[in-house]
Amino acid sequence: MSTRLVVVHDVLGTCFDLTKPIEALKSIFGDQVKDDRLAELIIMDWYHAGQRDFTTLSINGDYKPISACFKAGLPRVLLQAGLIKRDADGAAQTQTDRGGGSGLPADQHFSQTTGDGKGSPFGEEVTQKIMSTLSTLRPRPGMVNAFTKTYRDQTKVAKHIDRVDLWGATNGGLPLAQKLFVGALGEQTPLYTGTQAVNEQEKSVSGTEHKLGNGVGVFSCDENKIAKPDPRVYEEIIKRIQIKPNEDVRMWFVASHTWDLFAAKKAGFKTAWVTYEEFEMCSDIYGTPDIVAKDLDDIAKKIVEYESK
Known part of the structure; x- marks a missing residue:
């Protein structure tokens, strides 16, 4: 036999490992995530939330690739972490009632986002920069x-x-x-x-x-x-x-x-x-x-x- x-x-x-997205997060929000452990926790939260959303969709018969879950869920995790987008001059945009970089209260902010990433308060460039690290x-x-x-x-x-x-x-x-x-x-x-x-x-x-x-x-x-x-x-x-x-x-x-x-x-x-x-x-x-x-x-x-x- x-x-x-x-x-x-x-x-x-x-x-x-997830070192690359952690480094990307720090390069974007460096002054807000100076603590390496905080940056790691935010990325791990994103990773685990993506796994949860991916599995939830699957067991309910609406399978989507996990990359779609990671992409769509990233702005949510960044908002939950209290991160704020800066404008072209480096000034911080306000985050009122967790409404995000739009500076709007949460209920108004949600009404103006589309759910497809185009309405992300952080912009597509932030999502793309972090998502692109997954291939490296x-x-x-x-x-x-x-x-x-x-x-x-x-x-x-x-x-x-x-x-x-x-x-x-x-x-x-x-x-x-x-x-x-x-x-x-x-x-x-x-x-x-x-x-x-x-x-x-x-x-x-x-x-x-x-x-x-x-x-x-x-x-x-x-x-x-x-x-x-x-x-x-x-x-x-x-x-x-x-x-x-x-x-x-x-x-x-x-x-x-x-x-x-x-x-x-x-x-x-x-x-x-x-x-x-x-x-x-x-x-x-x-x-x-x-x-x-x-x-x-x-x-x-x-x-x-x-x-x-």
């Missing part, structure tokens, strides 16, 4: 080493494991995920998509350099128009893994979000939580992951060790 190790990673927040997110600590070395090291991976398949499963768009992985791992790294991704990963096992395989399979929720953590997403990922008769597949799901891991465990994955976003696992809510580590390379080493027993 052949044995295959499959490690699926959440992408946004887990494999790539930086890899998390240990991510590159985990994907290119630790999982591919024949001396570390147990001999009974014939192949290692690495995946990214994202609420974000497929082109964005592909761009981020290429930026982090290099253009020489194969990216596999679609229902045949697992077959392409199988073909990558050849010669002495890639006995355990290479490349990354990428799945986006946009493909099925269902948002994580809907159970159907994890079921679809398992379908993509394509477990064959007489094949022993060890499935892992890696994330920095415990809600994601909770759903993955329900679907049959072993789970690995990386601590650098949530910091506290809140086990009374979501239980305890199988592995906990400080970064993605540490996660990789622990999964390899776990499966070598």
